[in-house]
Amino acid sequence: MWLFLLFVTIPIVEIALFIQVGGWLGLWPTLAIVILTAILGTFLVRAQGLMAMSQIRSNLQEFQDPTESLAHGAMILASGLLLLTPGFFTDAVGFALLIPPLRLALFNWIRSKVKVQSFVQTDYRREQRPRPDSDVIDGDFSELDDDTPRPTHQPPSGWTRH
Numbered sequence: 105m106w107l108f109l110l111f112v113t114i115p116i117v118e119i120a121l122f123i124q125v126g127g128w129l130g131l132w133p134t135l136a137i138v139i140l141t142a143i144l145g146t147f148l149v150r151a152q153g154l155m156a157m158s159q160i161r162s163n164l165q166e167f168q169d170p171t172e173s174l175a176h177g178a179m180i181l182a183s184g185l186l187l188l189t190p191g192f193f194t195d196a197v198g199f200a201l202l203i204p205p206l207r208l209a210l211f212n213w214i215r216s217k218v219k220v221q222s223f224v225q226t227d228y229r230r231e232q233r234p235r236p237d238s239d240v241i242d243g244d245f246s247e248l249d250d251d252t253p254r255p256t257h258q259p260p261s262g263w264t265r266h
Contacts, residue, residue: 118191125192141195145187148202153180171220175211176204 126134156177163170179201186198200206 114191114193117193121192138190138192138195141199142188142190145184145195145198145202148199149180149184149187152202153177153184156180171215172208172211175214176207179207179210 122134125137129137156173159173160170160177162168163173183198183201186194186201189198201210
């Protein structure tokens with residue numbers, strides 16, 4: 105129900121703001137503001153997104169919890185979507201999400217509402233060796249067609265079709 109209210113309320117607010125700002129500034133300045141905020145937002149989102157990706161990569165390489173960096177990256181992505189959406193309300197929310205202290209406050213609020221059961225990170229760069237007590241045998245096979253000539257000089261092993 106909350107999503108339905110958002111999908112109905114936000115366009116109404118945007119239309120009302122377009123009418124108010126358009127009546128105050130005129131059509132062309134209003135459209136210029138919308139286009140300029142989209143362009144400016146694209147550059148800001150790109151710069152902050154690259155920093156967030158760098159932080160996520162660093163956290164993963166140092167085996168640190170990447171939750172906060174991932175949340176910042178998700179909020180920057182949401183900010184980019186909001187800034188590319190035409191409208192003054194979505195632009196205001198999008199620019200607000202580009203402010204790191206506000207993102208941190210939002211992350212802390214969300215973290216207080218979510219309970220994480222466990223977090224496990226494995227170093228897959230280390231070579232995985234099978235345990236000695238494992239009964240798994242790794243191998244390759246290929247099926248032969250009935251028309252394929254079969255070798256006759258080898259005794260059947262029980263693993264091939266002869």
